[in-house]
Amino acid sequence: MTTQQPAPQERRPANRGPKAAAHNRAALIAAAREIFAVQGLDAPLSAIARRAGVGQGVLYRHFPDREAIAAAVLEKNVREIEGAAAVEGTSLDTVLGVVTWHQTQSAAFIGLLHHGMNDRADIRAWSRKLSERVETALRNCLPADHRLSADDLMLAIAMVSGAATGPTPQERERRAVAAWRLLGITVGPVHPFEDE
Amino acid sequence: MTTQQPAPQERRPANRGPKAAAHNRAALIAAAREIFAVQGLDAPLSAIARRAGVGQGVLYRHFPDREAIAAAVLEKNVREIEGAAAVEGTSLDTVLGVVTWHQTQSAAFIGLLHHGMNDRADIRAWSRKLSERVETALRNCLPADHRLSADDLMLAIAMVSGAATGPTPQERERRAVAAWRLLGITVGPVHPFEDE
Numbered sequence: 001m002t003t004q005q006p007a008p009q010e011r012r013p014a015n016r017g018p019k020a021a022a023h024n025r026a027a028l029i030a031a032a033r034e035i036f037a038v039q040g041l042d043a044p045l046s047a048i049a050r051r052a053g054v055g056q057g058v059l060y061r062h063f064p065d066r067e068a069i070a071a072a073v074l075e076k077n078v079r080e081i082e083g084a085a086a087v088e089g090t091s092l093d094t095v096l097g098v099v100t101w102h103q104t105q106s107a108a109f110i111g112l113l114h115h116g117m118n119d120r121a122d123i124r125a126w127s128r129k130l131s132e133r134v135e136t137a138l139r140n141c142l143p144a145d146h147r148l149s150a151d152d153l154m155l156a157i158a159m160v161s162g163a164a165t166g167p168t169p170q171e172r173e174r175r176a177v178a179a180w181r182l183l184g185i186t187v188g189p190v191h192p193f194e195d196e
Numbered sequence: 197m198t199t200q201q202p203a204p205q206e207r208r209p210a211n212r213g214p215k216a217a218a219h220n221r222a223a224l225i226a227a228a229r230e231i232f233a234v235q236g237l238d239a240p241l242s243a244i245a246r247r248a249g250v251g252q253g254v255l256y257r258h259f260p261d262r263e264a265i266a267a268a269v270l271e272k273n274v275r276e277i278e279g280a281a282a283v284e285g286t287s288l289d290t291v292l293g294v295v296t297w298h299q300t301q302s303a304a305f306i307g308l309l310h311h312g313m314n315d316r317a318d319i320r321a322w323s324r325k326l327s328e329r330v331e332t333a334l335r336n337c338l339p340a341d342h343r344l345s346a347d348d349l350m351l352a353i354a355m356v357s358g359a360a361t362g363p364t365p366q367e368r369e370r371r372a373v374a375a376w377r378l379l380g381i382t383v384g385p386v387h388p389f390e391d392e
Binding site for chain 2: 148152155156158159160161162163165175178179182183184
């Protein structure tokens with residue numbers, strides 16, 4: 001995908017035009033999602049640059065600090081849920097499978113749904129906005145005659161987030177699926193939404 | 197209860213024997229629980245000393261650091277749940293009401309149930325132990341013919357913790373009760389257990 005850089009410092013500025021920049025940005029977000037999922041939100045940014053195959057200078061050019069790259073990952077997560085919900089003829093189960101995948105991958109995504117808990121008002125407001133976008137997406141594929149209201153469905157998602165803990169994504173997925181089962185709610189396969 | 201000390205430094209060593217020490221310790225734990233519930237685990241320790249009506253020197257003599265006092269609060273929470281479960285002829289509903297009260301009061305108690313998430317292995321092991329004590333207490337009052345297994349019940353508690361977010365204990369209680377309702381599980385009044 002991108003050239004592997006063994007040295008932590010970037011050797012070449014790699015200013016290869018807007019196309020390469022977009023490519024690097026996407027690679028950094030994908031790498032950050034994986035690293036954050038495994039190591040948590042405190043993971044060293046150098047690990048993200050290494051995984052993306054770019055130098056740290058490139059990372060800092062795109063994302064001045066940890067908050068910026070975490071925000072980009074969350075934005076992409078929400079956009080994928082919106083994408084899954086926008087597919088013609090999709091079902092609530094399918095979209096909940098995508099939501100659950102994000103819950104089991106990303107501790108940050110769980111934090112997002114706990115927006116009431118953050119100390120910083122700007123982060124609270126921003127994460128409330130993302131959370132509302134998830135709600136809107138789900139509302140659009142909630143059948144009118146469904147047992148749950150949209151509010152209940154958001155509460156159920158927060159509940160599954162509470163259950164989706166554990167040292168590995170596998171264990172978190174096992175617990176998340178068990179939690180949906182306790183709620184009597186069917187979810188589709190737990191996997192990411194890939195926009196083809 | 198104890199003499200109010202307006203100055204942040206303690207004026208008198210207040211070495212008034214083991215009875216006063218036990219009294220101060222209990223007052224500090226009660227104060228820490230209230231302060232942590234409102235301000236979170238990062239609350240200034242001076243606020244806890246002030247609320248307990250003792251000088252900071254007394255606080256530090258009982259609890260050398262923040263971890264020590266947080267641990268004492270959690271230990272007391274778990275002991276209260278064990279106390280509620282040990283009452284002759286109590287019901288699961290009643291004990292779950294006490295558990296829910298702790299969930300809505302204490303962000304630290306929620307963290308305890310997410311012991312898989314902590315970075316420090318010693319804290320993980322210690323909080324697993326407390327979590328197992330909660331499980332044992334609940335198992336003892338779970339009717340043999342209950343719809344839920346003991347594992348499911350612990351998962352349900354983690355789910356309710358995930359839902360019990362919000363800026364005030366009132367809002368957290370509202371959401372926790374709604375979460376139990378979604379699970380179809382009846383809980384008794386949400387209040388602390390007072391050992392008489």
